[in-house]
Amino acid sequence: MPSPSSLFSAYASMAASIMLVRSMANDLIPHPIRGYLLSTLRYYFKPRSPQLTLVIEENCGMSRNQVFDAAEIYLCTKISPNTERLKISKSPKEKNLTIRLEKGEKLVDFHEGIELMWRFVCAETERNNPNDHNNSQRSEKRYFELTFLKKHKDKIVGSYIQFVLERAKAIKDEERVLKMHTLNNSYSYNGVKWESINLEHPATFETLAMDPELRNAVIEDLDRFVRRKDFYKRVGRAWKRGYLLYGPPGTGKSSLIAAMANYLKFDVYDLQLANILRDSDLRRLLLATANRSILVIEDIDCSVDLPDRRHGDGRKQHDAQLTLSGLLNFIDGLWSSCGDERIIVFTTNHKDRLDPALLRPGRMDMHINMSYCNSHGFKQLVSTYLDIRGHHHLFGEIEGLMGETQVTPAQIAEELMRSEDADVALQGVIKLLKRKKMEGDEVEDVADQNKAAIQKAKRQKLGNKLRRSGRNNVTKSNRRIRKFL
Numbered sequence: 001m002p003s004p005s006s007l008f009s010a011y012a013s014m015a016a017s018i019m020l021v022r023s024m025a026n027d028l029i030p031h032p033i034r035g036y037l038l039s040t041l042r043y044y045f046k047p048r049s050p051q052l053t054l055v056i057e058e059n060c061g062m063s064r065n066q067v068f069d070a071a072e073i074y075l076c077t078k079i080s081p082n083t084e085r086l087k088i089s090k091s092p093k094e095k096n097l098t099i100r101l102e103k104g105e106k107l108v109d110f111h112e113g114i115e116l117m118w119r120f121v122c123a124e125t126e127r128n129n130p131n132d133h134n135n136s137q138r139s140e141k142r143y144f145e146l147t148f149l150k151k152h153k154d155k156i157v158g159s160y161i162q163f164v165l166e167r168a169k170a171i172k173d174e175e176r177v178l179k180m181h182t183l184n185n186s187y188s189y190n191g192v193k194w195e196s197i198n199l200e201h202p203a204t205f206e207t208l209a210m211d212p213e214l215r216n217a218v219i220e221d222l223d224r225f226v227r228r229k230d231f232y233k234r235v236g237r238a239w240k241r242g243y244l245l246y247g248p249p250g251t252g253k254s255s256l257i258a259a260m261a262n263y264l265k266f267d268v269y270d271l272q273l274a275n276i277l278r279d280s281d282l283r284r285l286l287l288a289t290a291n292r293s294i295l296v297i298e299d300i301d302c303s304v305d306l307p308d309r310r311h312g313d314g315r316k317q318h319d320a321q322l323t324l325s326g327l328l329n330f331i332d333g334l335w336s337s338c339g340d341e342r343i344i345v346f347t348t349n350h351k352d353r354l355d356p357a358l359l360r361p362g363r364m365d366m367h368i369n370m371s372y373c374n375s376h377g378f379k380q381l382v383s384t385y386l387d388i389r390g391h392h393h394l395f396g397e398i399e400g401l402m403g404e405t406q407v408t409p410a411q412i413a414e415e416l417m418r419s420e421d422a423d424v425a426l427q428g429v430i431k432l433l434k435r436k437k438m439e440g441d442e443v444e445d446v447a448d449q450n451k452a453a454i455q456k457a458k459r460q461k462l463g464n465k466l467r468r469s470g471r472n473n474v475t476k477s478n479r480r481i482r483k484f485l
């Protein structure tokens with residue numbers, strides 16, 4: 001900022017020059033030229049403002065100005081007790097209230113010790129209608145003014161604006177209402193379409209009972225994926241990541257997908273392949289999915305190659321049938337290359353039944369085994385459902401029983417929900433585990449009996465065969481059979 005003494009000397013020299021010109025001018029210079037000279041001198045000697053104002057308009061050409069949108073969001077976190085007027089709104093699809101500055105309002109912000117003044121301006125402009133001069137159109141031009149000392153220009157334009165853009169993105173992500181897109185059932189003439197509802201699945205990584213190391217590995221993998229935009233570009237790969245979740249029913253595969261979506265703030269597209277009859281529909285639907293989303297195909301072992309699809313039930317017989325390899329090729333190729341930040345998740349209860357094409361390296365980047373509940377998972381569920389973080393006198397018995405039988409987190413969760421009284425709920429878990437253990441023993445008994453019956457039948461069959469052959473000299477294979485008998 002110029003010092004007061006330098007400002008004073010500038011004023012003094014300007015005044016002296018003007019007076020000199022005036023006195024000379026009165027005598028010598030004709031009136032119009034005198035006026036011109038005086039105004040030129042005033043212009044050159046006028047003290048310069050030490051401040052710079054950036055004007056951030058709402059639109060740049062046809063498109064939105066991202067800096068304006070970011071400023072609008074960012075500035076609602078900076079509202080001070082001096083703010084006098086705010087705008088408040090909420091659309092049906094929004095979770096929270098939206099608060100914005102009202103026109104004319106000012107705000108002060110600081111960045112690395114630099115003081116910045118924001119002002120929101122709405123200026124009405126009048127545009128003449130070229131076809132009708134009596135009829136002009138009024139429109140509103142909205143912009144922010146950001147004022148600070150000129151000497152900080154590089155820092156403000158370079159780092160502060162970037163900071164505002166990033167903060168606004170983070171705030172938007174926090175406020176974003178996630179969407180769950182599913183396929184509508186009615187098969188209209190132009191095929192199935194995505195329908196969306198708000199995704200309000202409460203699952204998070206904190207509430208999910210899973211091995212802590214595995215949980216951290218999944219979170220790290222997601223974080224790495226999201227921040228590696230440049231890496232994917234550099235190595236020439238589409239910015240997508242595939243996860244295969246496998247495990248018995250009720251072990252939290254769908255809950256993990258919801259936790260991933262909530263963590264990343266990504267929308268979910270649930271692609272129920274059974275609803276799709278034609279390859280062309282599949283392509284259209286995949287191309288209609290947005291960036292920063294998770295495409296989910298549940299129960300992949302059961303959902304492809306359905307016979308009704310193969311025969312086309314009378315519709316468009318010539319259309320190519322849906323095959324897993326067709327789907328995967330399309331996902332690897334066109335779909336992933338025309339979008340960014342795509343995640344694809346397949347789930348299955350039977351990893352061993354999956355087509356090898358799906359397990360090929362590079363297809364599903366991470367295989368995640370969701371398994372039966374162990375003692376760690378149990379404690380996680382108890383902490384979520386009953387708010388018990390320490391020890392409970394029934395834990396020992398429960399953990400002992402859990403070592404002897406297999407129970408899913410879903411079954412435990414169901415018991416824990418039955419009562420708010422921890423003792424009652426945990427007794428319920430003990431009953432469940434005992435029942436499962438008994439059922440398990442019975443199933444094992446039945447399995448043993450079945451095995452014995454099968455062996456007996458085999459022995460009889462082989463015995464008959466040997467007797468029929470009437471040979472005393474047994475061949476090598478028959479020796480093996482004798483041994484078995």
Ligand SMILES: Nc1ncnc2c1ncn2[C@@H]1O[C@H](COP(=O)(O)OP(=O)(O)OP(=O)(O)O)[C@@H](O)[C@H]1O
Pocket residue numbers: 207208209210247248249250251252253254255256348349370381409410411413
């Ligand atoms: N690991 C888990 N942690 C916390 N809750 C779980 C877990 N697994 C299951 N649950 C509870 O059980 C319910 C059903 O689980 P979920 O639908 O995620 O299982 P799934 O593995 O997808 O089963 P399926 O194979 O039948 O689709 C969930 O809503 C949740 O309440």
Ligand SMILES: [Mg+2]
Pocket residue numbers: 253254255298347
């Ligand atoms: Mg599921």
